[in-house]
Amino acid sequence: MVGLQLDRLTARYGSEEILREVTTPRFPGGQVVGLLGPNAAGKSTLFRRIFGLLKGGGAVCVDGAESSRPIVYMPQDTGANAALTVYESVLLARMQGRRLKVSDEDLDRVDATLAELGISEIAKRELGNLSGGQRQMVGAAQALVQQPEILLLDEPTAALDLNRQIGFLALLKRIARDRGMLILVALHDLGHALRFTDQAMLLQSGRLVDCGPTASVITSDTLWRVYGVKARIEPCSRGVPQLIVEMPD
């Protein structure tokens, strides 16, 4: 099964150093790993660096991959080519790096991905006419249809309503477990992170300040230190950890 480990990764924009020697343990396939941290902490930059869009020091170590291009990245803003339908855009994403000839398996995979994400009914709509949430789901479909071994998702739930946020994150957890995929997902909702991620990486000003099982990373102490928020974590009646935020004075 695939694994990913980051070894002293750095990245800069011009002369400004953004990532400062980010080193992690090996994350194995089958897990969902939350990438957490305040605005401008460097989450998107880390994804770009892992995916190879940015160069820098250190190493992205992938082991156990079966394909030559195991990583797929869904950026925060996936953009929209208005001339394409949803179906065409997802098929186009599927064909990236493959032979030009579309097979029945490719078409089946597009259908299955749209169905899995609950967006089959908008397959024939043009991208330019979609709502923000619909566009975000299509972006997720474009990423998942490629059947990556490692998937990097940058705030994939930011435009989704509560029902779809929960449905989508639960789906990610199932997909990771069932297909042995490693999913790294940047999230601002720490309650969702507690519920849906196995491990978490917490970034602050380009440094990894904590990494490990999510419940050990999201604590009253780190919330105060990193986010400046007073909060406590308590299990609900079903034992699921809940984040209870205190109002600022």
Ligand SMILES: Nc1ncnc2c1ncn2[C@@H]1O[C@H](COP(=O)(O)OP(=O)(O)OP(=O)(O)O)[C@@H](O)[C@H]1O
């Ligand atoms: N193309 C760029 N050129 C120069 N600086 C950039 C560029 N992209 C991002 N930055 C800077 O790098 C830092 C990290 O940005 P990044 O987008 O990685 O943060 P983030 O943790 O994803 O933030 P957010 O939660 O707000 O999306 C910020 O200070 C940002 O202004």
